[in-house]
Amino acid sequence: MTIGNTASSGSIRDTVRAAHPHELDNIPWLHTLTPAERKRAEAAVVVGDADAGELVCRVGRSPTYWFGVVEGLLKMSNDNADGTSMTYSGLPPGGWFGEGTVMKREPYRYNIQALRRSLVAGLPIDEFHWLLDHSIGFNRFVMNQLNERLAQFIAAREADRLNNPDARVARNLAALFNPVLFPGVGELLRITQQELAYLIGLSRQRVNEALRTLEGQGAIRVEYGGVRVTDLVALRAGGLPGTRWPVKTAKPVSPTHAIHPMPPKAR
Known part of the structure; x- marks a missing residue:
């Protein structure tokens, strides 16, 4: 077959x-x-x-x-x-x-x-x-x-028109955390920065900057091998004008917390 x-x-x-x-x-x-x-x-x-x-x-x-x-x-x-x-x-x-x-x-x-x-x-x-x-x-x-x-x-079309790269990354990440369309994701999305860059149409470096910003705003947490959502409502808002997120100082992603490819899974 x-x-x-x-x-x-x-x-x-x-x-x-x-x-x-x-x-x-x-x-x-x-x-x-x-x-x-x-x-x-x-x-x-x-x-x-x-x-x-x-x-x-x-x-x-x-x-x-x-x-x-x-x-x-x-x-x-x-x-x-x-x-x-x-x-x-x-x-x-x-x-x-x-x-x-x-x-x-x-x-x-x-x-x-x-x-x-x-x-x-x-x-x-x-x-x-x-x-x-x-x-x-x-x-x-x-x-x-x-x-x-x-x-x-419809949301993706709106996100594509955004001039703010941080908002584009936020909206695209939020789509991948959709519990109806992608119930297997849960709170932790296994993804690399390069894969995110392919999906969003930005450079890997710019995606990394956006992830640091979103993490500083409390919407996500970058973990080994992926991204954990901590505030899906904020992530869906994407930092658009009028959105009030808790303001925190964004810190650079340390090597131990950078997104790395997941090791091969034995089947």
Whole structure:
């Protein structure tokens, strides 16, 4: 069996397997199903490894699966006519994406690429439609996803227009901490400064400056291997005019607290 529509035969196709029980437990929509529906869905879900840089979905290809992130980090993007790339969203653990494309059975209008080695789950498109036809709980989950994603893209559009880099970093970080779209993140997002820079479109150095500012304002705490949110409301506000955050002196991020890549996780 193959998974996805990558540009060429890749590792994700070669590593497809049935999902383990602990992986299934972390798939949020499975908990909305009846026992009979869940048994059917669990038997259909497969997972596969995507190497850094590998495409999980590609513009113009028809969907065969509905995808979700079990481990790692993906990005949703598209290529402009001038050769530059536009990133729409990061996709951390717990996030399922592309339901609109799968519902309409239309070709992808965006690329999904792994920023680091990631474990991706897939529900076959026919099983997705079967659940739409038979499961009230699943329908509610998908509708909630679509509604939440619309709000996310509106917020992202607003963030892109901000001239304040600190506010852009804050808004983009807040989107990755969305508990509805990305329930697997919790309070600690495993991400590097370089990965943040790719997602936001700023230099790694400027992202580091913004993280120091946001940490000084009490919105986040930079930890080894990631960022912990301490005030999601403040982070969502993004330091826009009129926002009142507690004023603290921003201190440089020491080497022991800088964001570092996470060590490989044994599977």
